[in-house]
Amino acid sequence: MRVRFAPSPTGYLHIGGARTAVFNYLFARKHGGKFLLRIEDTDLARSGQDMVQAILDGLTWLGLSWDEPPVYQSSRFPIYRARAAELVEKGRAYRCYCTREELERERQEARQRGEGYRYSGRCRHLTAEQRAAYEREGRKPVIRFAVEPGVTRFYDHVHGEVEINNAQLDDFVLLRSDGVPTYHLAVVVDDHEMGITHVIRGDDHLSNTPKQVLLYEAFGWPKPEFAHVPLILGPDRKRLSKRHGATSVGEYASKGYLPEAVVNFIALLGWSPGDDREIMTLDEMIQAFDLSGISKASAIFDEAKLEWMNGVYISSYDLAKLAEKALPFFAREFGWDEEEAKRQRPYVEKVVGLLKFRVKKLGDFPVVGRYFFTDPDGFEAEGVRKHFVDADVPQWLELLAAELERCEPFEAGVIERTLRDLAQRLGIKAAQLIHPSRLAVTGRTGGPGLFELFAVLGKGVVVRRLRRAAELVRSGAVPEAELAQ
RNA sequence: GGCGCGUUCGUCUAGCGGCCUAGGACGCCGGCCUCUCACGUCGGUAACACGGGUUCGAUUCCCGUACGCGCCA
Numbered sequence: 062m063r064v065r066f067a068p069s070p071t072g073y074l075h076i077g078g079a080r081t082a083v084f085n086y087l088f089a090r091k092h093g094g095k096f097l098l099r100i101e102d103t104d105l106a107r108s109g110q111d112m113v114q115a116i117l118d119g120l121t122w123l124g125l126s127w128d129e130p131p132v133y134q135s136s137r138f139p140i141y142r143a144r145a146a147e148l149v150e151k152g153r154a155y156r157c158y159c160t161r162e163e164l165e166r167e168r169q170e171a172r173q174r175g176e177g178y179r180y181s182g183r184c185r186h187l188t189a190e191q192r193a194a195y196e197r198e199g200r201k202p203v204i205r206f207a208v209e210p211g212v213t214r215f216y217d218h219v220h221g222e223v224e225i226n227n228a229q230l231d232d233f234v235l236l237r238s239d240g241v242p243t244y245h246l247a248v249v250v251d252d253h254e255m256g257i258t259h260v261i262r263g264d265d266h267l268s269n270t271p272k273q274v275l276l277y278e279a280f281g282w283p284k285p286e287f288a289h290v291p292l293i294l295g296p297d298r299k300r301l302s303k304r305h306g307a308t309s310v311g312e313y314a315s316k317g318y319l320p321e322a323v324v325n326f327i328a329l330l331g332w333s334p335g336d337d338r339e340i341m342t343l344d345e346m347i348q349a350f351d352l353s354g355i356s357k358a359s360a361i362f363d364e365a366k367l368e369w370m371n372g373v374y375i376s377s378y379d380l381a382k383l384a385e386k387a388l389p390f391f392a393r394e395f396g397w398d399e400e401e402a403k404r405q406r407p408y409v410e411k412v413v414g415l416l417k418f419r420v421k422k423l424g425d426f427p428v429v430g431r432y433f434f435t436d437p438d439g440f441e442a443e444g445v446r447k448h449f450v451d452a453d454v455p456q457w458l459e460l461l462a463a464e465l466e467r468c469e470p471f472e473a474g475v476i477e478r479t480l481r482d483l484a485q486r487l488g489i490k491a492a493q494l495i496h497p498s499r500l501a502v503t504g505r506t507g508g509p510g511l512f513e514l515f516a517v518l519g520k521g522v523v524v525r526r527l528r529r530a531a532e533l534v535r536s537g538a539v540p541e542a543e544l545a546q
Numbered sequence: 547g548g549c550g551c552g553u554u555c556g557u558c559u560a561g562c563g564g565c566c567u568a569g570g571a572c573g574c575c576g577g578c579c580u581c582u583c584a585c586g587u588c589g590g591u592a593a594c595a596c597g598g599g600u601u602c603g604a605u606u607c608c609c610g611u612a613c614g615c616g617c618c619a
Contacts, residue, residue, distance in 0.1 A: 168619075172547085179548090179619090220551070229549055231618075268550050268617035291552080291615095298614065326558090329571095333559055337570045356559080359615065363557045366572040376585070418585040444582095480581095495581040507583030 062094030062258045066120075066127075067248070069101045070112035073309035074119030076362065077263065077293045077301055080327040084290055085261050086125045087328065087350040094258070098131035099251055103241055105135060119310040123320050124343065132255060134247050141242035144250050144280070145204045145235045153279040154235055156202035157184035158195040180205070180231045201238035206245075206275065208232050213271040218288035218352040225271045233272055245269065249276040252285055261288045261352075264359070288352050291331045291359040301362055313367075317390055317423030319378070322371040330360040340373055372421040383417065384410035387426045394427035395434055408433075411517045415509040433518065436526060437504025439542020444506040448497040449539060455531040457487065457494055458501055462527040471520040473512040480512070501530030504542060 066082040068074070074082075089096035098120075102108035113131075120127070148154035159180075167181060185207055187195075195202070208231070214224035235246040242250075252260060267289045277284045295305035307313060313323055325341055333356070334341070334349035341349070375383065384406065391409055392402045412433045413426060420426055427434075440449070448454070464479050465471075480498075484491045495511050502523055508514060515523045533539045 172619090223550080225550075229618090233618095263616095264551070265616055271550095289551090294615075296557085300615080329558065331558090335560075337560075339558090339571055358552055360559090361557060363572070366558065369572055372585095416584090419583065490581090492581050499582065505583085509583085511581060 062089065062092045063097060063256050064089050064094060064259050064261055065097040065099050065252070065255060065257050067099040067101050067251075067262070068116050069104070069107075070109060070116055071104065071107045072112060073311050074116045075301070076308055076310065076313075076327060078116075079119065079123060079310050079323070080293060080330055081261065081263055081290060082120060082125055083123070083324055083328050084288075084332065084350075084355070087347055088259065088261060088352070089128075090347045091350045095128040096125070097129050097255060097257070098127045099255065100131050100133045100135075101244075101247070102133060102135045103138075103244075103247055108135070115311065122314055123310060123324050125324075132251060134242075134251065137247075137251070138240060138242070140254075141246055141250055142236060142240055145242070145246060148206065148235065148279055149204060151279065152207070154204050154206050155185050155187075155232075156192065157205045157232075157234075158187070158192070158200045158202050159184055160200070182207075182232045185232065203234050203238050204236040205232040205234050206272070206279070208275065213274050215270060215274050215284065215287060217267070217270075218286060219291075219355050219357060220267065220289060223267070223270070227271075227275075230272060230275075245272050245276060249273050249280070249282075253277070253280070253282045257285050259286045259288065261290065264289045264291050288355065290355055291357060293327075293330055294359050294361045296361060296363075298361065305362070306364075315424075317387075317425065318367065318371050319374045319386070319423070322367065322374040325374075326367045326370050330362065331356050340370070368421045375420060375423070376417045378417070380410060380414055380417075384413045387413050387423045390423045391427045391434075394431075408517075415513055415517060419508070432503040432505070436529070437502075437542070439540045440500055440504045440530075441506050442541040444496075444500045445539050445541055447506070448500050449534050451493075451497075454497050455535040457489075458497060458527045458531040458534070460487070461494060461498060462524045462531070465515070465520065465527070466524050468520065471516060473510075473516045476515050477512040497530075498527065502526045 064085040066078070066085050068078050068082075086096050088094070098117075100108075100113055100116075102113070117131075145154060149156065157180075164180070171179075182205075184202075184205070192202075208227050211227045212224055213227055213230075214222060217223050233245060234243050236242055251257075270287060270289070274284060293301050295301045297305075301308055307316065310323065314320070321343070324343065325339075325346070328341075328346055329339065332350070332354050334346070335351075335354055338345070338349070378386075388402055388406060388409055391397065391405065392399075397405060412430050416426055416430050420429055431437075461480060461483055464483050465476065468475050468479050480494055481491050484494045487494075496506070499508060499511050499514070500506060502518065503514070530539075
């Protein structure tokens with residue numbers, strides 16, 4: 062089995078396109094077939110090599126590998142022209158010399174009569190003399206397909222039997238006057254020559270499929286199987302687009318989503334394994350994938366659920382790999398160069414280990430864990446009111462600092478024992494020491510367990526911040542801060 | 547405007563005539579765990595668009611209506 066993903070390189074890899082690619086990929090892998098790429102760059106003006114690269118990069122990032130070199134439509138124009146000519150030969154297509162103005166007039170007239178416009182087909186039966194006359198005028202013809210009366214039907218793996226009366230169809234254009242093929246011609250020729258067995262693409266092409274079916278029949282080629290998958294909509298139920306915020310795969314990558322999470326999530330937009338599984342590896346999805354599990358109705362993209370799923374992936378990721386993925390986000394936030402990043406790597410791994418349950422995206426790490434790298438410049442207002450009010454707090458913090466200074470080794474277990482002992486000697490609850498300490502050292506009321514936190518931060522930093530906070534509280538000049546999150 | 551496609555909790559979905567008092571997940575709300583915040587865990591909230599048929603029985607099949615989306619203009 063051979064399937065393809067056929068993006069137009071007029072933008073970055075879009076979430077909707079990525080989902081189509083995922084379905085094609087899963088289908089190919091499931092059946093041991095080939096997953097191919099075709100770049101639909103017939104619109105030379107709007108296509109660019111940088112866009113092509115962005116799309117390939119997006120697919121690579123998602124982990125969707127293709128099996129043969131991509132086919133570029135821009136390099137195949139002569140083939141389309143030859144195929145169009147072939148249909149003219151066969152009498153299944155014809156040259157049409159109507160000008161844009163003539164067509165527009167027909168359209169206006171139809172509208173005035175209150176009718177739906179369809180091309181009249183008046184160039185269908187031009188005599189050789191008439192054609193010659195037009196040619197002498199310098200008119201450049203388009204090639205139109207001659208739609209015969211009848212009913213066109215095909216089976217779609219998502220929608221079932223679909224049929225349409227050919228009377229609804231225009232004599233649609235195959236080749237424009239400048240020799241550029243239309244979508245219908247190019248797609249049919251390419252899918253045939255690439256040996257595509259299953260066309261899995263967006264719902265928006267369903268209405269166009271009868272035209273393509275007619276083309277297959279006119280060429281005498283076997284039809285592929287079709288599966289038209291529902292579109293992905295934005296929260297306003299309109300097709301997902303720029304105004305819904307991030308729509309390209311690259312944007313999600315730079316926000317700190319993991320490719321596994323994105324693939325998992327978009328695979329579940331419009332497809333279900335049939336049971337209650339949601340968190341699935343690529344292999345599990347390949348195993349479970351089936352066209353019959355694709356739903357007919359369009360799905361709304363809900364980033365809140367993607368966030369949740371990303372959080373699940375982050376917290377279950379291999380720690381070393383997670384640190385590797387998170388490192389660039391720290392570097393970006395703190396302005397590290399490559400060397401500095403490399404130096405920080407072991408420390409970052411510890412930080413990530415403490416924060417991985419508290420974060421949804423890689424980009425959250427340096428924000429939530431800012432205090433692992435710089436002294437807090439303010440203290441959560443609510444925490445100050447709660448934990449810095451007791452007059453004994455400065456003294457407690459200093460005592461704790463003194464005790465911790467003697468801690469050896471500076472590890473969570475030792476730190477905990479030290480703190481609890483001190484609390485007991487002071488006749489207070491451990492919590493009365495723990496909360497002010499966390500606030501003193503991190504500026505925050507929430508976060509990782511205090512003892513693990515201290516151990517990672519290191520003795521020097523902890524002791525210094527405790528003393529500094531004690532000083533601030535004693536002088537009554539505690540700078541307050543809003544939560545950065 | 548014509549044609550096509552679609553319609554189960556706010557969102558993603560399970561359901562393919564009786565198993566449905568409609569299941570799971572996200573979100574939201576609450577309990578537990580706990581040094582806090584998370585994680586985890588337990589519980590709660592919330593849906594078959596509407597109207598006709600077919601059938602002993604419809605979320606499920608058929609037909610309309612409404613609404614949404616798409617394609618062509």
